[in-house]
Amino acid sequence: MTLSANLIVIVSLGYVVLLFALAWYVDHTTASGGGAWLRSPIIYTLSLSVYCTAWTFYGAVGSAARNGLEFLTIYFGPTLVFVGWWWFIRKIVRIGRTHRITSIADMISSRYGKSGPLAMMATIVAVVAATPYIALQLQSVTLSFEAIVGGEPGQDAQIAFWTAAGMAAFTILFGTRSLDENERHFGVVAAIAAEAVVKLTALIAIGLLAIFGVSGGFSGILAAPASDLPPLDQVAGPRWMTLLFLSAAAIICLPRQFHVTVVENSSERHLATASWMFPLYLFLISIFVLPIAAAGMISLPSDANPDLFVLTLPLTMGQEELTILAYIGGFSSATSMVIVSTIALSTMVSNHIVAPLSMWLMPVRGHERTGDVLRVLLTTRRIAIVLILGLGYFYFLVSGGSGALASIGLIAFCGVAQFLPALVAGIFWRGATHAGAIWGLVAGFAIWMYTLFLPSFDGAFLLSQATLDEGLWGIGALKPQALAGLEGVDPLVHATVWSLGINTAILVGVSLVTRQSPLERLQSTLFVDVFGSAPAQAMGVVQRSATRGDLFLLAQRTLGLEPALALFRSAARAQGKSGDFPDPSPAFISRLEQELAGSVGAASAHAMMRKTVSGETISTSELMDIADEAAQLVRASQALEAKSLEAERTAEQLRAANERLRALDVLKDEFLSQVSHELRTPMTSICSFAEILRNDPALDDETRQRFAQVIQGESERLTRLLDEILDLNFLEEEGRSIPLTRIDAEDVIESAAEIALAAADRPVRLEWGRRAGSAFVMANADRLSQVFINLISNGIKHNPGPDIEIRIESRIDGDAYLVAVEDNGPGVPEDIRERVFEKFFRGGVSGGAGLGLPISRGILQAFGGTLGLTERASVGASHRGARFVVRLPLSPAP
Amino acid sequence: MSNDKTVGKGKAGVPGQGGAGDQELESGEKALDARKARDAALLLPFAGLILISPPLLAIFTPDVNVFGGPLVAFYLFTVWAVLIVCAFRLARRLKGEREP
Numbered sequence: 003m004t005l006s007a008n009l010i011v012i013v014s015l016g017y018v019v020l021l022f023a024l025a026w027y028v029d030h031t032t033a034s035g036g037g038a039w040l041r042s043p044i045i046y047t048l049s050l051s052v053y054c055t056a057w058t059f060y061g062a063v064g065s066a067a068r069n070g071l072e073f074l075t076i077y078f079g080p081t082l083v084f085v086g087w088w089w090f091i092r093k094i095v096r097i098g099r100t101h102r103i104t105s106i107a108d109m110i111s112s113r114y115g116k117s118g119p120l121a122m123m124a125t126i127v128a129v130v131a132a133t134p135y136i137a138l139q140l141q142s143v144t145l146s147f148e149a150i151v152g153g154e155p156g157q158d159a160q161i162a163f164w165t166a167a168g169m170a171a172f173t174i175l176f177g178t179r180s181l182d183e184n185e186r187h188f189g190v191v192a193a194i195a196a197e198a199v200v201k202l203t204a205l206i207a208i209g210l211l212a213i214f215g216v217s218g219g220f221s222g223i224l225a226a227p228a229s230d231l232p233p234l235d236q237v238a239g240p241r242w243m244t245l246l247f248l249s250a251a252a253i254i255c256l257p258r259q260f261h262v263t264v265v266e267n268s269s270e271r272h273l274a275t276a277s278w279m280f281p282l283y284l285f286l287i288s289i290f291v292l293p294i295a296a297a298g299m300i301s302l303p304s305d306a307n308p309d310l311f312v313l314t315l316p317l318t319m320g321q322e323e324l325t326i327l328a329y330i331g332g333f334s335s336a337t338s339m340v341i342v343s344t345i346a347l348s349t350m351v352s353n354h355i356v357a358p359l360s361m362w363l364m365p366v367r368g369h370e371r372t373g374d375v376l377r378v379l380l381t382t383r384r385i386a387i388v389l390i391l392g393l394g395y396f397y398f399l400v401s402g403g404s405g406a407l408a409s410i411g412l413i414a415f416c417g418v419a420q421f422l423p424a425l426v427a428g429i430f431w432r433g434a435t436h437a438g439a440i441w442g443l444v445a446g447f448a449i450w451m452y453t454l455f456l457p458s459f460d461g462a463f464l465l466s467q468a469t470l471d472e473g474l475w476g477i478g479a480l481k482p483q484a485l486a487g488l489e490g491v492d493p494l495v496h497a498t499v500w501s502l503g504i505n506t507a508i509l510v511g512v513s514l515v516t517r518q519s520p521l522e523r524l525q526s527t528l529f530v531d532v533f534g535s536a537p538a539q540a541m542g543v544v545q546r547s548a549t550r551g552d553l554f555l556l557a558q559r560t561l562g563l564e565p566a567l568a569l570f571r572s573a574a575r576a577q578g579k580s581g582d583f584p585d586p587s588p589a590f591i592s593r594l595e596q597e598l599a600g601s602v603g604a605a606s607a608h609a610m611m612r613k614t615v616s617g618e619t620i621s622t623s624e625l626m627d628i629a630d631e632a633a634q635l636v637r638a639s640q641a642l643e644a645k646s647l648e649a650e651r652t653a654e655q656l657r658a659a660n661e662r663l664r665a666l667d668v669l670k671d672e673f674l675s676q677v678s679h680e681l682r683t684p685m686t687s688i689c690s691f692a693e694i695l696r697n698d699p700a701l702d703d704e705t706r707q708r709f710a711q712v713i714q715g716e717s718e719r720l721t722r723l724l725d726e727i728l729d730l731n732f733l734e735e736e737g738r739s740i741p742l743t744r745i746d747a748e749d750v751i752e753s754a755a756e757i758a759l760a761a762a763d764r765p766v767r768l769e770w771g772r773r774a775g776s777a778f779v780m781a782n783a784d785r786l787s788q789v790f791i792n793l794i795s796n797g798i799k800h801n802p803g804p805d806i807e808i809r810i811e812s813r814i815d816g817d818a819y820l821v822a823v824e825d826n827g828p829g830v831p832e833d834i835r836e837r838v839f840e841k842f843f844r845g846g847v848s849g850g851a852g853l854g855l856p857i858s859r860g861i862l863q864a865f866g867g868t869l870g871l872t873e874r875a876s877v878g879a880s881h882r883g884a885r886f887v888v889r890l891p892l893s894p895a896p
Numbered sequence: 897m898s899n900d901k902t903v904g905k906g907k908a909g910v911p912g913q914g915g916a917g918d919q920e921l922e923s924g925e926k927a928l929d930a931r932k933a934r935d936a937a938l939l940l941p942f943a944g945l946i947l948i949s950p951p952l953l954a955i956f957t958p959d960v961n962v963f964g965g966p967l968v969a970f971y972l973f974t975v976w977a978v979l980i981v982c983a984f985r986l987a988r989r990l991k992g993e994r995e996p
Contacts, residue, residue, distance in 0.1 A: 074972055078948055081976065085983045086941025088934060088990070239950065246948070274991040278983035285976055292969060 007151040010329065017330055018168060021337070024196055025176045025189035032188040040188050041268045043275035048195035049262045050280050051202075053080060053253060054287055055135075055339035056142035057411040059201055059332045062288065064309035066295035075242055077288050079249025081281040087273050091263065093429055094254065095273060097532045098264035102600035105350045106260040106421055110443075112604035113428040113529045114436040115522030121354035121605040123440060124421065127447045128257045128350055129390060131417025132343055134458065136394030137401065138410040139336035140165055142309075144398075146332050149310045150317065150325060162398055166391045169340045177345035178383045187345065191266055194342060197334035202287055204331025208312050209290020211324060212297035244495045248412065251419040258339065261346035340391070348386035353603035356382040361609060375559040375610075379602060401459055409494075413454055416498050420446040423506040427513070432530045436522055438513030446505025449485075454497035457482050520620035521608075544592055548615040550583045553594060556614050560598050569597055591615060676842040680723055684716040691716075726853040730841065733860035740864050742780040744893050747819055748773065750783055751810060754790035761791075762798050764806060771811025777819040779890045781865045789858040789869075790823070793886050796854060797825030800884075814892065821888040824874045829884045835871050866891050933989040940982055947975045 028040060039045070058076070065073035083090065094109070103109045107128060111121030140162040147161050176189045253259055267273070298311030306314055312332065316324035360378050401410075423442055427434035460467070472481070483493045485500050518526065524543055557566035573584040573593065584590050591611065598607035612618065691709045695701070701709075759766055779786075797808050803826070812821040830838060837843050839859050842852040859869040867890035874883035946952060956971040 071969060071972065078944075078972075078976070081979060082941040082944050085944060085979050086938070088937035089941070242953075243949065246945075271991055274987040277987050278980050281976070281980045281983060285973075285980060289973065 007147075010147060010150055010326075013326055013330065014333060017333065018172070018337075021193045021196070022172065022175070025172075025193045027189075028192040029176065029189035040192060043269075043272040044279070045191065045195045046267065046272040047276045047279040047283065048198040049191045049266065050259075050276060051198040051283050051287075052194050052258055052262055052338050052342045053256075054198075054201065054284070054335060055411070056139050056332055056336040058287060059205060059335040060142050060146065060309045060312055061138075061411065062291045063295045063298065063311045064307070066291050067299055067308035067311065072242065072245060073291060074288060075245035076249045077284040079246050079251070080253035081284060082246075083250050083253050084277050084280050087277040090426075090429075091254070092270065092273055093532060094425075095264050095267050095270055097429060097529055099267065099270070100532060101528070101604065102596055104265060104353060104600065104603050105346055106255060106257055106425070107350045107354050108599075108603040108605070109260070109264075110421060110424050110428060110439065111354070112599070113525055114424070114434075114439045115519050115525055116604045116608040117436050117440070118354070118358050118605040118609060120436060120440045120443070121350075121603060122358070123443055123447075125347075125350040125354045127420055127443065128418065129347055129393070130447075130451070130455070131414050131420075132257060132347055132390070133393045133397045134401070134410050134455070135414035136340055136343060136391065137397035138414075139340050140394055140398045141410070142332060143336050145307070145310060146313050146329055149307075149313050150329055159399060162395060165336075166340075166395045169337055169344070170388050170391045172337070173341050173344045173348075173387050174384045177341065177387070178348070178380055187266070190341060190345065191262070194262070194338045197338040198283070200334040201331040201338075202283065204327045204334075205287055205290055205312070207324060208316060208328050208331075209293055211316055211319070211321065212290065212294040215319060215321070240495045241492050244492075244498050245412070248415040248419055248494075248498060251422045252415045255418040255421040255425065256343075256414075257346040257350065257418070258342040261342055261349075265346075340394075344387045344390050347390050348383045350603075351386040351390070352379045352382040353606055356386075357602050357606040358609060361606070361613070375602075376562050379560075410458070412494055413458055416454055416494065416501065417447075417450050419498070419502060420450060420505055423502065423509045427509055428526070429529050429532075431513075432526045433513055433518075434509065434526070435513045435516045435518050437516040438509045438511070441512050442505045442507075442509030445508050446501045449501040449504055450497060453482050453485060453500060454493065457493070524620060543588075544618060544620055545588050546591055546611075546615040546618040547588075548586050548591060550586050552614045553586055553591065554583070556610060557594060557598070560601055560610070569594070673841060677727060680842070681720065684720045684723070688713050688716045688720075723853075726857060729857050730853055730860065733857060733864060740782050740785060740861075742782060742865065744778050744780055745783050745786070747777045747779050747781065747786065747821070747890065748775065748812065750781075750786045751790055751812065751821060754787045755794060755808075755810065757787070758791045758794035758798070761795065762806075764798065766798055766806045766808055769807060769809040771809055771822075772813060774812040774814050774819065777812065777814060777890075778893045778895070779819055779865065779867075780893045781890065785861045786865070789861050789888065790821075792854045792858050793823040793888075796886075797823060797827060797884070801825055801827035803827065815889075817892050819890045819892050821890075822885055823888070824883055824885045826874075826883045829873055830871060832873075838871060839869070862888060862890065930989070933986055936982075937986050937990060940979065940986065944975065944979045948972060 032040065062073045062076070065076075097103065098109065101112055103112060105128075107121045107124035110124050111117045114120050143165045144161045176193070177187055254263070294311055294315065295308065298306070298308060298315050302311065302314060302318060313325065313328050316328055357375075357379060360375075360382075420443055423446070424434070424439040428439070483496060484491075485496070488496060488500075491499075521544070554566060554570060557569060560566075561569065567582065570584060571582050573590050574581060577584045577587075577590070579585070595607050595611045598610060601607075602610070691713050695706060695709055695713075755768060759768060794808055794810075798806055805826070807826040809824040810821065811824075812819065814820075834843075839855050840852075841856045843855075855869075862869045867888065870887045870889070872885045872887060874885040953968070953971075956968045
């Protein structure tokens with residue numbers, strides 16, 4: 003069965019008109035500020051599916067029929083790259099957005115010092131690599147048209163020509179309407195997204211037909227002999243891995259893929275959605291490939307072209323509508339690929355080849371007109387579109403449209419994969435240099451041309467059949483498909499290994515022995531550290547000057563009058579100036595250059611700026627600052643962390659200090675109440691006795707005498723108490739400033755013992771133990787004496803027994819002088835031994851105010867010594883006694 | 897450094913310090929979770945690559961049929977679907993993420 007050619011032409015034209023209408027409508031809506039839905043992640047993901055060209059639509063089934071599961075690798079590669087978006091795509095998109103990248107050639111040249119030659123080289127590689135790919139689309143449209151209408155091969159060239167012409171018209175209309183601020187084309191993206199839906203729907207419909215419509219249905223396919231099924235066992239091996247690698251590289255490196263992924267990206271968040279939705283799209287589009295291939299092999303004659311199963315399957319089954327749907331699906335895949343490819347490639351050609359050339363040819367001063375550069379670029383883009391499609395058409399004619407679709411596509415994949423080393427090294431390795439990138443690219447490109455691209459013409463173009471068979475000049479080692487005698491390898495694997503291997507080796511090797519220019523160093527830092535560095539700071543690194551007039555002239559020539567004015571106004575506002583013209587500061591010049599780069603590419607923008615400004619220098623110190631910035635950020639965050647730890651520690655100390663203060667406050671209150679209590683007791687008795695003396699004249703003299711004695715005694719006690727309190731206060735406040743002299747402590751003990759015994763009201767037996775003889779310490783004799791008197795009198799006072807004994811011994815222990823004062827009293831229970839040194843603590847019976855021991859300890863501490871209390875070694879059955887030990891540091895002889 | 901940090905966190909989270917400490921702990925846990933999601937996003941493509949590369953793939957090449965299709969095709973599509981699901985779950989966790 004065939005369908006009439008007119009019907010197919012009308013359907014095709016109708017479909018194209020719909021696309022035009024959609025693109026026009028969307029462009030119209032977004033121009034008036036609407037169309038927010040166009041910036042949704044779903045549209046973004048659908049536009050990514052421009053990856054699925056006619057090669058997918060027709061070629062995947064053909065590939066499955068010929069090579070089994072191998073077709074899956076073409077979708078696994080992109081799946082892995084998108085699933086791993088956090089690694090690579092995210093960084094590329096961020097760089098693209100930060101630096102206003104317009105194409106993959108722009109990206110590479112911008113990274114390697116905004117190099118014009120590198121951009122030009124990359125553009126040439128991209129155009130040449132895309133040529134077979136575009137030819138593939140033309141071929142598939144031609145094949146599908148012929149298959150449907152049953153035309154003779156003579157029509158090939160004609161159909162392909164009109165297809166190419168139609169696509170050129172669409173692209174020129176919607177792809178080059180303006181030098182868009184960010185190279186975004188909403189109309190085109192909407193059309194691509196619509197086509198993505200069309201091709202998926204068509205393929206699924208044919209897939210369902212293959213499963214349920216073919217005679218015998220699903221079980222019929224299953225029952226078919228293995229020879230009629232796609233060979234499914236050839237999955238492992240070098241070709242499998244090569245295809246995985248190439249397709250993973252292609253999803254980034256193909257100019258159209260870079261364009262939709264990076265340049266048309268309107269939000270980084272869309273990547274997160276695309277990271278699973280795009281693989282899902284690929285999954286859905288692949289899942290019916292095997293059933294269609296199987297159904298085609300079973301039900302179609304064995305000489306049928308497997309590349310056209312998608313079309314011939316419904317055709318032979320008389321499914322007219324499905325055939326047309328399939329045809330439209332294939333047409334969609336082909337047109338969307340061609341449109342986006344030519345937009346991307348024409349941008350590259352006009353920015354990187356025509357713009358630098360036209361700069362030499364541009365009119366000299368005085369003849370510039372508003373927007374003239376803009377017009378030149380737009381015109382060259384239109385011409386470039388026609389030329390690129392022309393090249394594809396030429397390839398189609400020369401190669402005779404004979405190869406299998408998949409193998410043509412893979413030639414292009416291998417070609418664009420030459421960008422990969424420079425791209426990966428560019429964003430992960432700061433040391434990659436311009437020389438390394440350009441020589442690697444040139445070498446890889448040359449090897450790809452020689453081993454894969456030119457042989458694809460089968461001797462019809464440049465390389466003769468003889469060269470293919472015998473090698474260049476008959477040298478066997480130079481055989482294009484067996485370099486250095488590497489025979490028996492799949493040509494694709496062979497070309498990939500050689501071209502990419504040598505490309506990478508040269509990139510790395512040359513980078514290691516060459517140096518970067520300052521601008522290159524700046525760019526490499528900005529690219530590699532894109533997540534760390536602040537772009538604003540980089541703006542001022544390139545120091546240069548220009549007049550406002552010259553800058554404005556440049557801006558309006560390239561951007562057009564209105565956008566240039568708007569840009570200058572906003573910059574003036576940002577600088578806080580009232581007029582339309584900002585100061586031509588280095589930062590503003592850099593910003594202007596970036597704006598221009600968004601239209602003409604980094605290399606051309608830089609070259610244009612160079613002609614306008616004077617004295618371009620890159621301040622090395624600022625460059626160092628930027629290079630250091632990532633490290634600085636790390637350091638800053640570490641410093642911050644350290645600071646917060648420090649703050650935490652300080653807070654801890656403050657808390658502790660606060661607690662101590664609170665405790666001291668409580669102590670002070672206790673002390674005050676103790677003191678007032680202590681003062682009150684003698685005061686009360688003084689008052690009451692004085693009152694009795696005054697009010698009772700009948701008292702006899704003896705009683706008066708006794709009362710006066712009591713009053714005197716209590717007054718003395720009061721005075722003593724106050725003295726002690728003052729003492730304590732003095733020790734606590736100024737203990738450190740007691741004047742110290744070198745004295746013999748032994749003498750002090752003897753005189754202190756005498757005084758203490760004289761004051762005792764009971765008989766006391768003093769026993770001297772072992773003596774040190776003489777011990778010189780730094781102390782104050784009076785104060786030290788006070789300590790000993792206090793210790794001895796305590797021993798007497800607290801001993802209720804009739805037979806009081808005090809024993810004193812002293813000795814030298816290393817550089818310390820030890821004195822022990824022991825008594826035969828009841829001793830101090832262990833649990834209160836430390837408390838006796840507290841103020842106002844009184845061990846049971848009355849006596850002093852309980853300040854003696856704290857004062858003694860304070861005095862000794864002022865001398866650098868200590869006062870301790872232990873239990874006396876047993877002296878008898880019942881008496882244990884207390885043992886106070888004074889320890890003072892010896893003073894060395896002067 | 898990281899040790900000090902944990903100590904600091906631990907201190908702040910001492911019971912009796914009130915809700916602030918718990919909140920801090922929770923935000924710390926969240927930060928750890930986000931880091932785990934990032935790590936997983938970095939590892940996922942490599943896991944996928946290993947699963948569809950020759951050494952592992954060879955296990956599934958014998959001519960065995962599952963659900964009417966060859967085992968290896970079934971296996972490859974299953975791995976693919978699992979990758980998509982993993983990417984979907986990770987994307988939801990990483991979406992709101994700002995660069996640390």
